[in-house]
Amino acid sequence: MSTNPVLSLSGVSIGFPTASSSGRRSAELTDVVHDVDLDVFPGETVAIVGESGSGKSTTVHAALGLLPGDGQVTGGTITFDGRDITRLTEREFTEVRGSGIGLVPQDPMTNLNPVWTIGDQIKEALRANNIAAGSEAHTKAIELLEQAGLPKAKSRIDQYPHQFSGGMRQRALIAMGLAAKPQLLIADEPTSALDVTVAKKILDHLQSLTKQLGTAVVLITHDLGLAAERADRLVVMQAGRVVETGPALEVLRNPEHHYTKQLIAAAPSLAARRGDRVVAAPTTNDEDQKAILVAKNLVRDFDIPGDKPWRKDTFRAVDDISFTLRAGRTIGIVGESGSGKSTVANMALGLLDPTEGEVLFDGQRVQGRNRRDELALRRRIQPIFQNPYATLDPMRTVHSSIEEPLRIHKIGGKKERDERVRELLDRVALPVEMGRRFPGELSGGQRQRVAIARALALNPEVVVCDEAVSALDVVVQAQVLELLAELQEEMDLAYLFITHDLAVVRQVADEVIVMEHGKMVEHRPTDELFDHPEQEYTQRLLDAIPGASLQL
Template sequence: MSDATVNDHSTSGDFPLLSMRDVSIAFGTPKNPLPTVADVSFDIWPGETVAVVGESGSGKSTTAMSIMGLLPGGGRVTGGTITFDGRDITHLSERGFTEIRGSEVGLVPQDPMSNLNPVWSIGHHIKEALKANNVATGSAAHTRAVELMEEAGLTDAERRINQYPHQFSGGQRQRALIACGLAARPRLLIADEPTSALDVTVQQQILDHLQGLTRELGTAVLLITHDLGLAAERAQRIIVMSQGRIVETGPSLEILQDPRHPYTKKLVASAPSVAARRVDLKLEEPLKDAAPVAPSGPAGTSGTSGMAGTSGDSTPNLIEVSGLTKIYEVAGDRPWRKKQFTAAEDVSFFLRRGRTLALVGESGSGKSTVAQMVLGLLEPTRGTVTFDGTDVTGLDKAGELAFRRRVQPVFQNPYGSVDPMYSVFNTIAEPLKVHGVGSARDREKRVRELLDRVAMPSSMLSRYPGELSGGQRQRVAIARALALGPEALILDEAVSALDVLVQSQILALLNELQRDTGLTYLFITHDLAVVKQIADETLVMRNGRIVERGETDALFETPEQEYTRHLIDSIPGSSLPLYQG
């Protein structure tokens, strides 16, 4: 196994389905090119699954998009060759690429909100994919679209086929993209972080389906992922990329059990372990100027709840949720008929000051709905949210502003939560300006410190979201949430878009902040391995209700509910040495 050689294949066939030889990619103008990918070489054989891993910005997605001629504006292949089924496709015309997209090479992109038209129903998206690839039209397309939705794990597909993207959870939207990608049964499926937004049980279902395609139809899969456990469990071979180059390649378990390159060793060491207990992670430098903002306004009145904590723990409760219920009216089988959908029902819990409570469950279980109600972004149908002794569900404008200063969100989707018209500097500085914190010079100093804390260089300050990877956008969003020094963070899938190295840094940062400033976290996630590293206690949600609660270590070791055990057992790679601590 070497840094740049291509491994011998282990599948049948006289030649590889896809072959990349010394491929280099650059952005910018021909006179002033910005090299991004250099001398990439690998093969994918019929029926084989190959995973490309590496941190955000390593060139994984750029390499994959060059195969379909989908490089962003200014991007082009500057060297080498890309061969598909014996045909050189390196510099195909747009018409040539259109002929192979979907029917020969399918794509499951990473971000569902940027890739689903909000005014098209989910069914319309899938039918368009079927029509564009001459698979089916009319009633046959409708029938096939329902089947594809069910294959991708979307239940009650016949009823939901006419619903729109905003009526689906993040994970459900990702499943719709998977249905579109599989519509024409392509020979090669490029799956760019296909399960990053999915809970572990749906991950397992989707990945089992992809394996079924590989086995039954001879479909090859190029899997782009930052999840090493997923790569080890699902791919025959792993390609490790760093700074636009392949640094190591070989059989999956060999790469992960005996990594040779220092970068690969670093990736493996940073992978979350379901066997590990929470540790007090250290940052390389002490935290500076990160004390919480002093409480003020109506939401700042002190108060200690009478609600009991865990036995023997007298830490006061910062957040108390009682009987939260959210009921939506949704379209029925006719536009004029409405049905009620209960997203969350009678949810009650408390979160002690300075502690971390994880809220886990499958996609659509109601986790994000609860988070939005706690933040005051969604009005509950019933129930109350109390912050530091004050009911925050009916605050006036002054009280709401004070509350927002003390509680900050980090949302799931970095593509939708960061304004594309704001530079990195303006994005992070915005809450400081809104709340009138510091002079312009003070704000600039604070922004630079925050950017450093989330492992981004100061050279990024003038860049815009369109110039950043998904992981980099999420780091900017986290820096923005920390700007005001809040007392509590509501983190909704805050690390799901991050590679393991940055994920490890962010988790270390969150633990350090909590230790030094007493920050309180409500951590919503589908990644149970991450829960082990960050959470003191864990709540398990299912169908809008809390079904189990306990100290994190005890809950993982002896879950009371079969559903909880199923979630734990479904973690990708949980049986591999990589995840055994």
């Protein structure tokens, strides 16, 4: 390893203008990142961890010249490859990006142009960095996609982002980030939306590619298991400051700062190894609890284009799934992307009709209800979906979004509804004044808490959580899981918990269904399944939990 860092931050502070009470932006800057020192050496992987708002992304985006809005470096210096880049112009930063510093951003759907093919976007990156053009760029783009682990890259290069799965889109972003063979790659939560097996494949590919190229990596993540497994050094940030740094395993095994200890205590990927549970194993016989949601032999087929324009083929997304969800209990459904988890959730919610089988809620069929009965059902079963950026109306305030189901169901007058919204905001640990904000002014974690508050507004009996905590950092995630557990105990709520994160499932579920290619391959009590998996597929999922193989 070179004795000279490829990237060096010395005493870096970053500020943003603040808004006055009248809404006008002040010319003065308020620092949100304070006095950060950070060195990254060639070939080294450094993980930066911390909860949302800790300054992780802001710090590294300053090195790319990509601070949002009017953000500025207010103190210190940023040096890349021996050159001071603290205050480069946009044109000068353009020369640094690509061949100097590459970026793999967090959300592939918002970072890929929906009207350009995947191939065109990679070829644009190649042209912008003067690497290749024309037919040579086309050939190089296929090669990059193959290196990033995309199957059938030659036939898929002309497809659009919506035709790719989340894992495939992430591979395309990795291909673009590595297109110019950068000296430094910044990977900002590159696998947070992916299931564990796909994430492992992508991280394995990324690790092998960066080692071949000698690329240094800065990995921004809220997953401490991933940081422990993939990083050489760990940097812990809190409230814009570095509070602890050192060799990754050493910091995680022997944390010194109280905040690092708090992160480790909250991390489900590490808790899964300790056997900690948010929800205690049932102490009463399941038969004593009311069967509130029953799925009987569910099958769901979808029509897909065949090999000829006039032909249609049938894809079976769910194949003979049955379960009984009882009051006060949680069933976890796990499996890789495409295993049928979300299709089961949508049938349970009455948003999709089964091709065969039926869903019963309190003994009555979910499907085929008249409008009045369907509205009554909506009051008793509520969803919390994965993407907090897509589930809230950007034109409504937080208060209006939470109040909406109360208005639709004609519950209370304006005063009573306002009081209920304040109560719900408090329950999900958000200040009352947050109600005046719009979703665009909130972090991902804050948005998801608003979505949870809205789901709880009608005091439902069943909540279907479809990847409801996958977008949250470990501290907020732990708070939300504790909140869901408290509400379950107080209100005898039943949860259908769909997730790709087995570490979370171990914390919250009483029993687990494992799905593969639409079929149920295991359905057992949680601790039994984790301690003694019967199927090779289940063992593969467990082995892919970040940090699972490490003794922490």
